[in-house]
Amino acid sequence: MSIANRILLGFSLLILLMAGLGSYGLRQLGVVRNTMETVVGRDVAMIRQLNEVRADRVAMRDARNTALTQFLVRALGRPVTGADPLLAHSRAFERTSASLAEASANVTRFGDQAVNEARSRAWQRVGQALGQATALLQQLQAQTDAQFEAIRNNDIDGAFAAGRTLTPVAAELDQALNRADSALDEALDAGQRGIAEIYGESRVSVLAVLGVAVLLGFGLALLVRLTVVSPLATFMEFVGRVGRGDLSGSAAGEGRDEIGRLGSTLNGMVEGLRQLATQSREVTNNLNAAAAEIRASTQEQAASVEEQLAAVQETAATMDEITHAGAQIGKRAQEVIAAAQATAQTSTAGLRAVDDTGQAMDAIREQAEAVAGNIVALSEKTAAISEIIATVNDISERSHLLALNAAIEAAAAGENGRSFAVVAAEMKTLADQAKDATAQVRSILGDIQRGINSSVMLTEEAVKRVAAGKTRTDTTQGTIQEITGRIQESVQTFQQIVASTNQQQLGIEQVMVALQNIRTASQQTASGTRQLDSAAANLSDLSQQLVTLADRYRT
Amino acid sequence: MVLRLLAPEPSLDAARAERLLDERTEQLARRGAPVPAVARAAVLACAVGRECYGLPLAALGGVIPAGAPAPVPGAPPALLGLFGRSARLFAVLDLGLLVGAAEPGAPRPETSGTGHWVLLRGGPRGLALRVDRALAAVEVSLLDRGAGTGAVAAHGLAPAGQLGAGETAVAVLDLDRLLRPFRGPLPAAPLSGA
Numbered sequence: 001m002s003i004a005n006r007i008l009l010g011f012s013l014l015i016l017l018m019a020g021l022g023s024y025g026l027r028q029l030g031v032v033r034n035t036m037e038t039v040v041g042r043d044v045a046m047i048r049q050l051n052e053v054r055a056d057r058v059a060m061r062d063a064r065n066t067a068l069t070q071f072l073v074r075a076l077g078r079p080v081t082g083a084d085p086l087l088a089h090s091r092a093f094e095r096t097s098a099s100l101a102e103a104s105a106n107v108t109r110f111g112d113q114a115v116n117e118a119r120s121r122a123w124q125r126v127g128q129a130l131g132q133a134t135a136l137l138q139q140l141q142a143q144t145d146a147q148f149e150a151i152r153n154n155d156i157d158g159a160f161a162a163g164r165t166l167t168p169v170a171a172e173l174d175q176a177l178n179r180a181d182s183a184l185d186e187a188l189d190a191g192q193r194g195i196a197e198i199y200g201e202s203r204v205s206v207l208a209v210l211g212v213a214v215l216l217g218f219g220l221a222l223l224v225r226l227t228v229v230s231p232l233a234t235f236m237e238f239v240g241r242v243g244r245g246d247l248s249g250s251a252a253g254e255g256r257d258e259i260g261r262l263g264s265t266l267n268g269m270v271e272g273l274r275q276l277a278t279q280s281r282e283v284t285n286n287l288n289a290a291a292a293e294i295r296a297s298t299q300e301q302a303a304s305v306e307e308q309l310a311a312v313q314e315t316a317a318t319m320d321e322i323t324h325a326g327a328q329i330g331k332r333a334q335e336v337i338a339a340a341q342a343t344a345q346t347s348t349a350g351l352r353a354v355d356d357t358g359q360a361m362d363a364i365r366e367q368a369e370a371v372a373g374n375i376v377a378l379s380e381k382t383a384a385i386s387e388i389i390a391t392v393n394d395i396s397e398r399s400h401l402l403a404l405n406a407a408i409e410a411a412a413a414g415e416n417g418r419s420f421a422v423v424a425a426e427m428k429t430l431a432d433q434a435k436d437a438t439a440q441v442r443s444i445l446g447d448i449q450r451g452i453n454s455s456v457m458l459t460e461e462a463v464k465r466v467a468a469g470k471t472r473t474d475t476t477q478g479t480i481q482e483i484t485g486r487i488q489e490s491v492q493t494f495q496q497i498v499a500s501t502n503q504q505q506l507g508i509e510q511v512m513v514a515l516q517n518i519r520t521a522s523q524q525t526a527s528g529t530r531q532l533d534s535a536a537a538n539l540s541d542l543s544q545q546l547v548t549l550a551d552r553y554r555t
Numbered sequence: 556m557v558l559r560l561l562a563p564e565p566s567l568d569a570a571r572a573e574r575l576l577d578e579r580t581e582q583l584a585r586r587g588a589p590v591p592a593v594a595r596a597a598v599l600a601c602a603v604g605r606e607c608y609g610l611p612l613a614a615l616g617g618v619i620p621a622g623a624p625a626p627v628p629g630a631p632p633a634l635l636g637l638f639g640r641s642a643r644l645f646a647v648l649d650l651g652l653l654v655g656a657a658e659p660g661a662p663r664p665e666t667s668g669t670g671h672w673v674l675l676r677g678g679p680r681g682l683a684l685r686v687d688r689a690l691a692a693v694e695v696s697l698l699d700r701g702a703g704t705g706a707v708a709a710h711g712l713a714p715a716g717q718l719g720a721g722e723t724a725v726a727v728l729d730l731d732r733l734l735r736p737f738r739g740p741l742p743a744a745p746l747s748g749a
Contacts, residue, residue, distance in 0.1 A: 397620070400689075401671070404599065404618045407692035411597055411612035412676065428691070 003228050003258045010220040017213040024209055028202030035115055035198050039191030042110050046126070046184050049103040053133070054177060056096035061170065063089030064144055068159060071151045086148055093141055100137060103180075104130045110187075116194040122187035129180035136173040143169060231259040235266060245552035247274045281550040288543040295536040302533055305526045312519045319515065323508050326501045333494040333501070340487045340494070347484040354477045361473055365466040372459045375452060382445070382452050389438075389445050396438035399431035574720070594697040596711060600718050600725050601673065601686035603651040607718060609695055609711060609725040610684065616676035618689045621669060634737075635685060640674070645681035646737070647672055653684075653733055654726075675730065682734060693717045695725045 067085035074080055107130055111123030143166045150158030247270060255263065406424030410417040598609030599618070624636025624647045633652040638645050650673075672683040695711030713723045 401618050401620065404689055404692055408599065408612055408615045408617055411692070412616070 006227055007224060010224050014213075014217055014220055017216055021206070021209050021213050025202075025206045028206055032195060032198050032202060035191075036195050038113075039115060039119070039188070039195060042106070043184060043188050043191060046103060046106060046110070046187075049099055049106065050177065050180060050184065053096055053099045053103065056092045056099060057137075057173065057177070059092035060089050060096060060140075060144070063092055064147065064166075067148060067151055068163065071154070071156070071159060075154070075156060089144065089148070093137075093144075096137060097134070097141075100130060100134050104134065115191060116197075118190035119187050119194060122183055122190050125183040126180050126187060129176050129183050133173055133176035133180060136169055136176055140166065140169045140173055228259070231263070235259070235262060238266065238270075242270055242273060247277055277550060281547070284543060284546040284550045288540070288547055291536060291540040291543045295533065295540050298529055298533040298536045302526065302529045305522055305529050309519065309522045309526060312515055312522055316512065316515050316519070319508050319512055323505060323512075326504050326508065330498050330501045333498045337491050337494050337498075340491045343487050344484055344491075347480045347487070350480050351477060351484070354473055354480060358470060358473045358477065361466050361470045365463060365470065368459055368463045368466055372456070372463060375456045375459055379452050379456060382449050385445050386449065389442055392434075392438045392441060396431070396434045399427070399434045403428035403431040595694045596697055596709075596727055597692065597694050598711070598725060598727055599673065600690040600693050600695075600713060600723075601650065601671070601684075602688045602690055603654070603686050606654075607690070607713075607723055607725045608650065608654065608686070609693075609727040610673060611727070611730065612692055614676055614730050616674040619672050619674065619683075621672050621685060638672075638683075640681075643681045645672075645674065645683045647683045647685050648734070648737060650684045650686050654728070675734070678734070682737060690718050693725070695727065697727065 063085040066082070067089065070080040070082070070085060104127055107123050107127040111120050111127060114120035114123055143162055147159050147162035147166060150156075150162055255261075403424060406420070406427050410421035410424045413420060596609070597612040599612055599615055601608050601610060619640070622638060624638045626636040627634060627646075630636075633648050635647040635649050638647060670685055670687050671689040672685055673689055675682045675684065693713045695713050697709045697711045709727045711725045711727050713725050717723070718725070
């Protein structure tokens with residue numbers, strides 16, 4: 001039987017029990033209500049009737065009193081008005097009697113149908129009291145009639161005497177009525193006690209049935225618990241484990257009833273959870289890795305942006321240095337220009353000095369050339385002397401050869417040439433002398449020529465030196481002019497340098513502006529990267545949390 | 556610089572005077588001394604390069620200043636050329652090359668006309684020896700006789716003062732041995748000698 005059927009059965013049993021209990025309770029309630037109705041109704045009726053009796057009795061008394069009063073008034077001689085009290089009294093008496101009779105009848109009936117013994121006795125006492133009241137009423141009526149008779153007879157004393165005898169009877173009537181009241185109260189109390197008893201009884205019985213029903217209910221609950229709650233507890237424990245994250249628990253039992261189907265469904269759900277946990281753990285790990293990569297790349301980007309900023313800083317600093325250096329270059333160039341101009345002035349003075357030197361050298365050269373001219377004249381003369389020397393040399397040589405030939409001929413002539421040998425010897429001597437003289441003259445002339453030559457050479461050397469000096473002076477002049485020209489060129493160049501340095505300054509300023517822009521962009525990039533980094537850090541934390549969450553489910 | 560035109564340097568003149576006096580003194584000192592019997596030869600001292608060679612005076616015919624010889628094609632290097640004098644044809648030989656005192660390929664001043672040509676007497680044809688300078692006709696005292704195997708016959712010493720400051724060594728040449736290869740008859744012009 002399926003659990004639903006079992007539960008339905010149990011519930012229906014319980015409902016039946018409850019219905020039975022309810023109906024029993026209602027019945028008991030009905031009983032109590034009926035009893036109470038009876039009691040209350042009877043008592044109320046009786047009270048009403050007693051009140052009627054009393055009212056009628058009061059009306060009787062009033063009528064009697066009125067009659068008496070009227071009598072007295074008539075007795076006083078005053079006119080009376082109003083209704084006839086005797087009639088009212090008789091009517092009241094009739095009513096009272098009727099009421100009393102009815103009450104007695106009711107009491108008798110009530111006593112017969114009393115709810116309980118006490119009440120029956122109470123009704124009897126009420127009946128007794130009513131009987132006494134009836135008797136008394138009759139007595140009273142009789143005495144009242146007597147009084148009325150007296151009144152009609154205009155007997156005042158008789159009226160009064162009758163009245164005096166009436167009063168205790170009326171008092172007793174009243175007491176009887178009171179006794180009836182108290183008996184009625186007793187009946188009321190008895191009725192209340194009876195109702196209470198009935199209520200107690202029905203309560204007891206209802207409680208008993210209730211206890212039985214409770215016991216049955218416990219039994220059913222245990223049954224239901226056995227069949228439903230224990231498996232459900234198992235399932236709950238299983239689901240609790242799953243909820244704590246332990247997906248590795250054993251699968252719930254399966255069966256064909258709802259618990260079994262629930263078990264199979266739970267198994268399916270746990271399997272799905274397991275897969276979900278695995279997948280989510282994988283995904284979370286991937287996410288974590290991706291977040292870490294993003295973090296790393298953002299940090300790299302941040303680092304590179306920092307490097308970029310640092311490079312921009314360095315570049316800006318370098319630009320500053322370049323600017324500074326450019327300013328210094330400009331300053332130095334200005335200084336160099338000033339120095340060059342001073343140098344130009346100095347070279348002008350140098351040129352003048354060189355000019356003076358050149359002129360002096362020209363003068364020297366002219367003098368040297370004059371000297372050279374003299375020496376050349378001397379040299380020409382010496383050349384003439386050389387010719388003479390050549391002639392004398394020739395003479396000497398011929399003499400020498402002549403002497404030799406003479407010696408040879410003398411030797412060839414032999415004995416015959418002995419005297420010729422003397423002549424040859426003399427000729428040789430002459431030749432030798434000529435040779436000596438020639439040698440002397442030649443040496444002297446050689447000296448002269450050497451002297452002239454040396455003078456010529458010295459003069460030429462002097463001229464050459466002067467020329468060289470002039471050349472050097474010209475060279476110096478040219479060099480100085482060249483230097484001056486170069487200096488002018490360098491002045492121009494330096495001015496160009498200054499101009500281009502100024503342009504460079506402009507360019508550097510533009511570069512600085514661009515660097516500023518780059519720096520701003522880099523700072524923006526850096527802040528954006530920081531945001532990205534914080535977002536990546538958030539992502540990383542979230543993924544860490546996801547990992548922690550995913551780790552809740554341990555497969 | 557002061558030019559001294561006519562005033563000779565006194566130091567040179569005093570040295571020369573000193574030397575001359577010394578030589579004269581030696582000559583006078585030797586004047587009375589017995590002359591040792593030394594073989595003497597009369598030669599013409601000629602300078603060839605740095606050497607001094609002596610040519611026997613008897614074989615010589617004269618000395619003339621060197622000129623420009625007519626070169627002979629196919630001639631040995633010693634044969635400088637041919638020239639004519641006094642209606643005679645002479646062949647000029649270089650003494651330096653003949654005695655081996657100079658290299659054949661060395662630049663010689665023969666074409667410039669310096670030097671002396673020593674004419675030789677005798678022989679089938681006229682020969683002349685080119686020397687750098689014919690110094691003097693001297694009598695040399697022979698140191699060794701016939702020691703040389705080549706052209707140099709002997710070595711002699713010329714007396715001091717003749718050729719130089721001191722005694723000058725002269726290599727006396729044997730003309731026969733020296734000129735034997737050239738004393739043959741000429742192939743073109745047969746010149747019969749006496």
